[in-house]
Amino acid sequence: MIDKYPLSRAEVIDLMRQKGVNPTQQRVEIAQVLFSEPQHVSAEQVMSLVNKQRAIVSKATVYNTLGLFARKGLVREVIVDPTKVFYDPTTAPHHHFYNIDTGELWDVEQNSLMLGDLPPLPEGTKAEGIDVVIRVSNSAVTP
Amino acid sequence: MIDKYPLSRAEVIDLMRQKGVNPTQQRVEIAQVLFSEPQHVSAEQVMSLVNKQRAIVSKATVYNTLGLFARKGLVREVIVDPTKVFYDPTTAPHHHFYNIDTGELWDVEQNSLMLGDLPPLPEGTKAEGIDVVIRVSNSAVTP
């Protein structure tokens, strides 16, 4: 979906329009942070990145906007930590490493993990997506 | 690991001892609820199931005990919903369906989803486990 980072302001606005998100000033600021590089950021991190220079966007707007972006498919929510949600600008199918010691999250290189066909879904449901999380820890250094 | 449900009180205590968990009265009550059937329960649900007849276990103890069980490998935490943690008595490797509309969680029948080899892990880390969650929604009924 995104083939380079960072996206320019104009490209961000374009993408928002494509996804049916009205590109207001604050939303564009937030989207520019998200699409500056492939990354995984929490709402709190977005808040401080956006307001690094001067306060531009309030906390409520950050949360509302991230929720809106996720609903519209502009970004993907990654649920790996019970204490916070991460937002991922890469919406194409891919998986994640999660370091339970440090809280770091990385992308798993596409195709490096083979996934078979979907099993039969529960009656009356349709698939929305598959989340694969490989939990890792810092390997004990044996001195 | 568990080959039948429900586990009797004695079997639950046995299992706790095997895992190095001191089987106190409250912990046994909680474990009996967890191992009564294959299921996925939140802390809140455990709380009300345990105290269905009469109040036996406090909220703090429920949370402390579930955390202890998870650390000791007696149960598995399932992180699919940013608002709460589910506890799963089945610790053998398996995956999950999660209905984003209803919040329901099911087991995916073992082996119905093929997983390839693990990709190379990030430097200095070791794998702790893989969580695969297939998110589904209620399919729109087209009348």
Place this chain on the structure above:
DNA sequence: GTCAGTGCAAACCCTTTGCAGAAAG
């Protein structure tokens, strides 16, 4: 003027913590 978007603060909810009392051996 109208309606979507924003900001602030308060409210919420799940979870954790501090500490005193109870239980176990």
Place this chain on the structure above:
DNA sequence: CTTTCTGCAAAGGGTTTGCACTGAC
């Protein structure tokens, strides 16, 4: 006795909400 657990209430932290204000058309 000493150590481990438990319970209560309060605190914590991420997220959501209510409502008035702002801004774009």
